Amino acid sequence: MEQPPRSMTGSSEHAWAGAARAQADAQAGTSQAPARMLPVGSAGERSSGWLGCLMLIATEGALFGYLLFTYLYLAVQTTRHWPPEGLPKLPLGAVNTLILLSSSGFVWLCERMVRRARVRAAVVSMTVAVLLGVVFVGIQLHEWHGHPYGPVDNLYGSLYFTITGFHLAHVLIGLIVLVLLGVWTALGYFDAKRYAALKIGGLYWHFVDVVWLFIFTTIYLTPYWIG
């Protein structure tokens, strides 16, 4: 379903060559090139939106890269206590990471269910994904409250709250996307052949999850060997 039949792309060069040879004498409308069936509209990974989302991920990935560059550049050069309150506590952050990653699985499952025409299961799966995302946000806010300083109190606080805040904003936008996708799925917008929006929105959510791994590594783990 995703890949074109081999003959569709593989034979195209011959089709042109044949058409070109016939150019002089044939009526243009009756070219020998066999008519190829092409999908119409937003067809999964053939849609422009899929590529557009990949580009968005490239530039957003760069944005997070620069955020982490800033953190590491200052972390290796600063003379202050880093982080100010001592090494980060790992268990809760690690659990939260697993929660966020597991939500990606349910987003993937939602798309699979839609393609098998099991709309109810798809909506349930998306609901679970959204709930896991909400739990992640809750735990993250709990961690924010656990710090004795805020974003304006010192350099580490500015970096910590800005980096995790950027990610939290992406999670919130991602959650809005997931809720919309769930509603559209429930309304029966998608079927076995038309689900590009699910694919594209899901890709964005996977990105938000993967980028968290880099943030987690940088903020929770690197102090153990840089400090």
Add this chain to the structure above:
Amino acid sequence: MSDTPAFAKPGDPPGTLRLSRPLVRTPFDAAGAERLAHIWETRPGWRGWFSTVDHKTIGLRYLVTSFLFLLLGGIEALVMRVQLAQPNATVLTPEQYNQLFTMHGITMIFLYASPVLSGFSNFLWPLVLGSRDMAFPRLNAFSYWVFLFAGIFLYASFPLGEAPNAGWFNYVPLSGLTYDVGPNIDVYSLGMVLLGISTTVGAVNFVVTLLRMRAPGMSIDRIPVLVWGTLTASGANLFAVPSVSLAFLMLWLDRRIGMHFFDVSGGSHALLWQHMFWIFAHPWVYVVVLPAMGIVSDALPVFCRRPLVGYGPVAISTVATMVVGFVVWIHHMFATGLPPLALSFFGAASMVISIPSAVATFAWIATIWTGRPVFRVPFLFFAGFVLLFVIGGVSGVMTAAVPLDWQLTDTYFVVAHLHYVLIGINVFPVVGGIYFWFPKFTGRMMSERLGRIAFWLMFVGFNLGFFPMHIAGLLGMPRRIYTYGADMGWTTVNLLTSIGSFIFALGIAVFIVDVLYSRKRGPIAGNNPWDAPTLEWTVPSPPPPYNFAVVPTIASRHPLWEGRMQGEHEEGTHEGPRSRLADGYLLDQGREALGTTALEASPYVILKMPEDSYAPFWLGLMAALFFAGLALRAWFFAGLALVLAGVAIIVWLWPERELIQREPTPVARS
């Protein structure tokens, strides 16, 4: 031909959209063209004006808007040149001078040099690629509106005498709250983040358009060099713009929220800003020149009556310049006390850039040398560009040498270098490009006589104005001083520079007169007045709203010169494939375009293109109001604009049955 549209199955109710269709060839016919015009044309009046997504309209808007910014930045420069024409002048106060040189830099680099090239590319890409529009027409409109609003935003505090005043690279701590308490730097910071949105979505659109929207047969080695240039610039923007957007956001957070990113006394590092700024700004230098070099690589050969010498090497060196361009940013920071190892590496990398640049230069010279040059106005601008490029390139290699840079940094030598590069490689190709494509833009030719006058005024004025700046720099004149003493020995060179700058401005004025006159009264141009080889010249001038009535099939880099070039078939045993322009795939069931594969450009998908929409305008407006709210620290207002922007995005992205983003209508299930 029967009356049934070729792709509808008999018995389908009107308006049926199918999940898949056979792709068959049809010849061009006038009735079909009329139907397409009806499908693609923009509504008349203000509704169409605010809602159009036609890439040609958007491209021309980009060109006109960025040219207005060029004039604004030019007037700022002339005022500064009046101040500097004589020693100890008092035309400007030091603070006014600071704001003028800062706004001059911001205007020319961010509001002219890159947007003007986006204008060319927006107008030309679908036409040279054989497509009906860009991949994301609404995103294209959004990109323009945000650019316009960001330009207005950056100028908002200028009338109050509170314009950005810390230089276009805006170093901290000078731009921090300690030394700059007014709104000046806030406007610059937030305006740049806003402009970054426009640049980024524009870049996304160009890259996806290249990957999906080329005519069948236009494989990756058959695209024009302008497309290579803009593609490279767009790819770089995706990775470079976030750096500067983040730096400016962090600066604003420091200034107005009280964070400590650039607070050295709080444990930060003094060079963080410089790194983040130049990681962006050096690739940006290539963003504003590579598409312009592409203009020359495509248009110069037309006036040499032969294809470009070395298409492959030129295309590769375009990409190579950008790749190396990402690892040279520290040559802007040679004087900051970085370790010698870093200086050596970045100095060497900076010199390596001269290799791909030289490849392109020799390709242009060889094209002129082995061709039969026709000395029309565009040729003059392109040939002039080659000379200025060499001068600017040589002074660039000089400053890439660390010891010499220590001597020359922050002097007028650097000012001379960057103006040779930016005016030589951007303004000259742009003006030449406008002379070249003006017939396609408007359907009329520009004046050959006025064009020659404009060229010689610009060329003589430019060299008279900017060459002495090298000398001023070698004599030790620092940049960004608002005046100088009569005993410094800089009086003559400065007077020459001021005279030259006014002659250059006169040339620009003649060019503008020519544009305004020829737009209404120039001789009518046919489809292809220059006998050029690429696809944009197959369609009428100006092109119809749908660009191509039938999607052509491309078999070479020069579809309009096939069968006319010497030695064309030396290697092949037979005639080889031919491009087909008069017949092709008719896509006329609503707004449709043909999507092709990324490398070979084989037909891949029939894309449904969006109708005109107000959403881009509203989203752009709300984004601008959000940033205005931040600048005024009106948090509720900013939050409201943010929510409304979110609503605009949801309306925009709501799956549409017309675009087959949702399940199709039941009758059409196949």
